[in-house]
Amino acid sequence: MESWIPFIPEAASTFARRVDALYFYLTGVTLFFTVLISVVLAFFVVKYRRRTPYETPRPVAGSLKLETIWTVIPFLIAMSMFAWGTSVYFSQYRMPSNAMEIYVVGKQWMWKFQHTTGQREINELHIPVGRKIKLIMTTEDVIHSFFVPAFRTKSDVVPGRYTSVWFEATKPGRYHLFCAEYCGMNHSGMGGWVEVMDPRDYDNWLSGNANQQSPVAAGQQLYAATLGCASCHGEKGEGGRGPTLNGLFGTSVLLEGGNKVTADETYIRESILNPQAKLAAGFKPIMPTFAGQVTEEQLLQLVAYIKSLSPSKTEGTQTTGSTVQTGAQTGLATPAGQGAKSTESQRMNPLNSTAPRPGSSSSGSHQAGGPPR
């Protein structure tokens, strides 16, 4: 897992070497000042050691010039670190428009992933090398943090909102995935692996796990049938008693009261769970809340479906893999019929889903069994 430089983890993303370069700069400056001060200290301590108990050295006046020098120079060095650090950070947090999206749900104590083609994974994430990957993340319970040291990337996963992070892997391999934010009893067990694959291997992997419902298809099913969103927002999102959803994503929405909000993932999520929080202008506050009726994963599927209604805003976010939309074709067929291979898909079944969010520390959080360790 280590690179040829001791104590530096493997660098497997486009950021990694940039972060390393900044780290080496900081380490160099730290070493320089540590050595400089230590040598000067040691020199003074030896040279000016007390020779007789009663000596009184002459007092030395301060020097404005020296004070200025050792205020301004460290400040300039600090500003260079600030500028460099900020530029690296901004490149990590400015989301690319053409990234492949993967949905992530954290829960005590596992990571759940869903690819746009429908494949689900727990504690393992397969991604192709050389493609920009954007994770859209939330959590069912407490705060977690998605951390892949080899990618030098980390982002907290916060309940009640979506956070995003992106990266581009540069070499195939198997890299540690950690939860970096303390999340309770089995925090140190909430980890796994990121498997970076050659694009062809990745396609093979995708097709080998193909018979699952894509998030868009699952979202459409929830929209049209399970939750009945279509009765107000229209069969295909064309609107009705509720605002139109076609072309909504990424636009600016005028709210009742004159404010504006960008229709991003977090806004859509909030409007499902708490419709009156940011009411679109011209509509009555008649939408019921769906809090408690949908799980975080179902919310992500609804968001994916609503995003798919705005093709121009989300173009280029499809995967390379074969898209098998069985869910869209089977329509109302019971989901348990298609994806009963894993306990995970059963949990995803809206008909017997568990409470989406435990009310206390113990209830609900153990029902899926422990994470595969």
Added chain:
Amino acid sequence: MSTRATSIEQFEPPRPSRVNYLNAQYGIKSWLLTKDHKRIGLLYLMSISVFFLLGGVYAMLIRLELLTPQGDLVQAQTYNKLFTQHGIIMVFFFLIPSIPATLGNFLVPLMIGAKDLAFPRINLLSWYIYMLGGIITIWALLNGGVDTGWTFYAPYSTTFSNTYVVATGLGIFINGFSSILTGLNFIVTIHTMRAPGMTWFRLPLFIWSHYATSLIMVLGTPVIAITVLLLAFERLAHVGIFDPAFGGDPILFQHLFWFYSHPAVYIMVLPGMGVVSELIANFSRKNIFGYSFVAFSSIAIAVFGFLVWGHHMFVSGQSVYAGMIFSFLSFAVAIPSAVKVFNWTATLYKGSISYDTPMLYGLGFIGLFIIGGMTGLFLAAMGTDVHLTDTYFVVAHFHYVMVGGTLLAYLGGLHYWWPKITGRMYPEMWAKFAALIVFVGFNLTFFPQFLLGYMGMPRRYQAYAPEFQVLHVFSTAGASILGIGLLIPVTYFIWSFRYGKVAGANPWRLPGLEWRTPSPPPTENFAVTPVVTWEAYEFAPPEELEVVGKFDRGDEPDHPAIAT
């Protein structure tokens, strides 16, 4: 080290003094109802030492668990309680009160020539509040403890943890008032009770740093009290402040928590810087270089320290532009600390440097504080912070500041003023030996953790990937050495109370006011109110002033004195 008669005998009062603050009254009641700042300082010293030992036991258990990659010594939840309780005890019940409540309590009146603090009864009250908070917290720990981490992040703490969050929070809430009262007492005392002639710019730098610390205590501590209160409301009544399930915002908790807890870092380290300024100047028998820069850098740290809390949250989902501003300010707050280090170093120039134990701690502080401070820049730079936050790099960084900084300064200060506090010397050879052990043990414990952090080892992990084990073994070995190094002073301090050499009023032959009264001082500190006619650290008369640098300021003292 010589304990012979001093070169400034003219100031020395007759010794040995028959009645001092220790033997003026006897009996447990005379201690528990005392209004003497020196006795209260000793009460704090004893209680803080108990908490420190408790926190140290937790630390050793943590290090033992981490000897192997598997979580095999204790259960997962037990481990989580260990690091939580280690943090809570060490931060709230040891580091924050350590120097101000013991050395500060004892020395602030002595150094400014006052009989006591401005509010002696409030001073005693603050100790009782501290004990009440401590007892409630210990009660909570004995009943099952708490497992949220000392940071109490919501919604884990509000909704998911089924441990004693509210009881522990109550202990911290109550304890906070002890800080506020101590800070208030110091501010009023420093403003109103300086001896005649003791102008602001004649104050020892220990006083300046305590003044800055007190400002943070008074302004910052109410915020943590409010935060803990809101946390308890949320946990008990689900009012919807921090938990998104009830409409709250978990990031808000982090803002409130760090708004206090980052300045709290400066509550912990500023008094240490004050102690080190004393040690460096006095043990090289020199006036401090750039007095006013060192003094005002403390104030600058106190002010800027309130504006940098967001650097704990670069990956939390806060706005990237907010992050940018916090990053900038975090770099800015590093500058006053750098200025202090440069001035301490320059103070040694042409000094008469002794190698007494307090000076060894002072020099050790500077070395470790450079590393601790500069590694903070790695975390202020957002590009590296993303990778390093919540890893062992952070753990190593704040232990370099808190242990390498505050603890070393505290030990240095204890050795330095021990003859004043007890009237007895500690055994010098043992003390030097212990200082060396502590220095080596400390570095062996925490340096490997920087490397672990960059390699990607997350903090608060009981079980970890096998490739991290070698460095963890080094760290545990270092912790064992550090533990032994810390037990030695405990032993000889207790021993010297009774058997140490009699110190005399001024064993180090220093000009500071606290050395111009007998050791131990009488209850009223000074037989006659002193009149101060000299500058701080004035070892030689000012007409011998030597000027360095280009800016010749002639015979003027470093700073114009400000009339009181």
